Amino acid sequence: MAQTVIIEAFGGPEQLKLVDRPVGEPGPGEIRIRHEACGLNFIDVYQRTGLYPLELPHALGMEAAGVVEAVGDGVSHLKPGDRAAYAAAPPGAYCEARVMPAAQVCPLPDGISFEQGAAMMLKGMTVQYLFRRTTPLRKGDTVLFHAAAGGVGLIACQWARSEGITLIGTAGTDAKCALARENGAAHVINYRDEDFTARVKEITGGKGVDVVMDSVGKDTFEGSLDCLKPLGMMISFGNASGPVPPFNLATLAAKGSLKITRPTLFSHIAEHETCQQMARELFDKVESGAVRIAIDQRYPLAEVAEAHRALEARKTTGATVLLP
Structure with missing residues (x-):
């Protein structure tokens, strides 16, 4: 079981609920990852309000970092014990652990912390496609x-x-x-x-x-x-x-x-190799010191509603992470 943030109806931050959900084993092309940190992004607000509709009930969150616990058949770029980070569909990153498609999950270099990884993938690869691919x-x-x-x-x-x-x-x-x-x-x-x-x-x-x-x-x-x-x-x-x-x-x-x-990030990262290349370029920028990942707010996962309120009120700077 893993604590997971879900919505059962569209609306304000009060719709965010923390529940226990079974995790299960990865199937072909999937991994199971245990999160050390989860990212917060405006797309999460759009999904919560219904601007970007989801089939309900649904877990939220598009970005996280942690340790791979298991891999399914056909997954070759990750193995159990690997540090990893991602920005990827389907939503469901606001949780302690999950099973998910492996293609857009990226090996996280040792020189980048889990919190940085959770804070940088969606935002950083967005900047990569804005400056490199658009x-x-x-x-x-x-x-x-x-x-x-x-x-x-x-x-x-x-x-x-x-x-x-x-x-x-x-x-x-x-x-x-x-x-x-x-x-x-x-x-x-x-x-x-x-x-x-x-x-x-x-x-x-x-x-x-x-x-x-x-x-x-x-x-x-x-x-x-x-x-x-x-x-x-x-x-x-x-x-x-x-x-x-x-x-x-x-x-x-x-x-x-x-x-x-x-554009949307998810069109740009749809192909596995393109996603991995974009992530490597982002990691290089961070490891070289050209880009520093500013994490200015941290909330326990249980306080996700407060994090959403702060983001929508434009009271945040830099990145916000949720800590399971």
């Missing part, structure tokens, strides 16, 4: 990154600095702006005090940025389009303020033949 980015390019002091944002700031990319970060407080700057943002904008679109134009001498990376959604979408230079790329990869409403595609033409994409 649109070509080169040294000297300029990126606008919203929520730059969040878990994904702080990794993005450091990643950009390590590759000579100018990152303009937005955040909602002066303290969060300072944190983004400390982590490598070349410029910071407190969007509660300043019009971020006007400030971006000022910073870029009226040219705009090459790419916008926006996980906020509804509240920043239109302003973000106005920050792009002609032929620029809008990457909308989250909905923290709510989903982007429908808009007229002709708007992209009128604003300079802009490009737009709505």
Whole structure:
């Protein structure tokens, strides 16, 4: 048996329930992993509220790290006793132990702690696909990154600095702006005090940025389009303020033949080898010191509802981990 966080109905944090569930043995292509730490991400909120529907009842959580206890037939990249971490479907990472598909579970280097592993996989591989796989980015390019002091944002700031990319970060407080700057943002904008679109134009001498990376959604979408230079790329990869409403595609033409994409990590990591390669590149960034994983909040698994409340209220910085 393993303590596991489930929901039986969509709604607020009060829907999160801690129950005992049987774990079982791994089948072909599966592993059993005992978690040392679990990650907290906005996708968990989207699933809890029903924005991303699940068949109920369902366990939550997309990211964790721990020790492999058993492997099923056909699993060759992991063995019992291995340290491992993952960001992977199906949801169910908020637990002491689970059986799950092995393909997206990655061997965790000894130099990276379980807490770091649980805090970095979804966020770090998101940054990897944003900078490596979504649109070509080169040294000297300029990126606008919203929520730059969040878990994904702080990794993005450091990643950009390590590759000579100018990152303009937005955040909602002066303290969060300072944190983004400390982590490598070349410029910071407190969007509660300043019009971020006007400030971006000022910073870029009226040219705009090459790419916008926006996980906020509804509240920043239109302003973000106005920050792009002609032929620029809008990457909308989250909905923290709510989903982007429908808009007229002709708007992209009128604003300079802009490009737009709505990617998800899970499309990028669907193939086993691609997922493992992305993880290795992330691990290299962390082990080299180019990227430091900031874990600013820790909660016992039993206090998962409080962790969700803090995340939704934007009271967190960096990453949050849940400890079974």
